Amino acid sequence: MHRGARGRGYTLMLTPTSATGTFANDFQLSQAEFDRIRVLVREHTGIALSESKRQLVYGRLARRLRALKLGSFSDYILLLEKGEPAELEEFTNAVTTNLTSFFREPHHFEFLAQQMLPEALKRNTGLRRLRIWCCAASTGEEPYSIAMVLREAQESLKGWDTKLLATDLDSNVLAHGKRGVYGHDRFAGMSSNRVSRFFDEVRDGKDNKLSASGDLRSLVTFKQLNLMHEWPMKGPFDAIFCRNVIIYFDKDTQRALFERMAALQRPGDYLFLGHSESLYRVCDRYELIGRTIYRRLPD
Ligand SMILES: C[S@@+](CC[C@H](N)C(=O)[O-])C[C@H]1O[C@@H](n2cnc3c(N)ncnc32)[C@H](O)[C@@H]1O
Structure with missing residues (x-):
């Protein structure tokens, strides 16, 4: 053994x-x-x-x-x-399998900063409201990565009601995300500018770690949610990050899931899937517009 x-x-x-x-x-x-x-x-x-x-x-x-x-x-x-x-x-x-990292699949965060946010700023001008749901948030690296991009755009989002919902089924990883404290090894590949702007050095037992700043944390709400259960949210969500979780579900479960997600989005809203995931033969409510980036079609 x-x-x-x-x-x-x-x-x-x-x-x-x-x-x-x-x-x-x-x-x-x-x-x-x-x-x-x-x-x-x-x-x-x-x-x-x-x-x-x-x-x-x-x-x-x-x-x-x-x-x-x-x-x-x-x-x-x-x-x-x-x-x-x-x-x-x-x-x-x-x-559950909880593998994740900061800025995993970085093209999604570039798309968010360069295309989705400028577009949402125009589309939602009247409402001045932005909602993002990260539905398999694991230990928090994914929602905090989104939150960093939102903070970097804070000048344009000034006065906007911006909220990021981070949910997961697993209560342990969720508690980790809420706490927002990570070992230095988790930040390999992240620019030192980002690390120093958004994280504070903290002592965690015997170790020196980095803690998400209060400002970053204030953007993210962590809640336990099993995707198989009822969802209390009403939407609409400008973007849903549903990455590296549907690979664990069978096609019928995926179909039901994306129908429910489509009901929480307006035409033109975005859905991000993981690198090995696809809506092909699963859901025709979205069109593929980039690398595992989908856009909700009109009803
Ligand atoms: C591999 S991680 C992906 C984390 C992150 N989305 C990423 O791409 O880096 C999969 C996550 O899905 C969560 N998960 C699995 N089944 C779920 C369910 N039925 N409802 C909500 N979350 C679930 C697991 O707890 C785990 O944290």
Whole structure:
């Protein structure tokens, strides 16, 4: 058995021992148990796990079994089926993948600064209102990147009612985003101007870290929201950042999701997807106008 470092601590790298597909470790994960867990993951998060995700699921959930001092995955499944909210939250937090970074896929932020904002300033002149929703915000790097672009345009946005909503299903990453404190390694590739303008040096335990400034934070509202549940927002959103999350959903889930997003946008509003994501054969309410940049079509 090897232990490999990953974002959330340690993953157990397991080797199947037999054709039954059980693993040489402290718990057995039978095919039936894995299949039931896949159904529960799908029900609670929309995430469709393929057969190849078995080791990943084992690694992430075995930690829950140990924490709860349970003897088997069957016991854990019974617990989940009782629907106790605290464990369901731990469960959904454990199965999400939260990889993100500041200015990930930088062309989207260039587009936002150079094309979308100047255009919105003209379109929304009467309202003087700008709304952006970042719907899979993870630990906050994505919404803070958007917020930096908005602050850099603050002269033109003076007097505007500008709001950025950052939501995610995972309560742990959301708490991280709200706190807005990051290790220096997270800022590789960001200009020193941006770092010094928008982040303050702070002491976090034994470490020196960087904290999003109060001014930057004041632009972003973090809220927990499961995309599979009802959305309390009314819109309209000038832009929705829905990046690197639909890859985890099946096509029907994606279809339903984008219909609901289209209902929160006006013709001409923008939708940003992740680099490997597309609306092709999923939703015809938007037209592709750039690299994974879509624009809402008229009704
Ligand atoms: C790979 S991260 C992408 C983060 C960021 N959007 C980016 O592109 O860098 C995917 C995020 O989607 C969130 N997520 C997964 N299923 C979700 C759901 N049903 N509702 C809301 N967020 C979800 C995860 O918690 C995770 O933080």
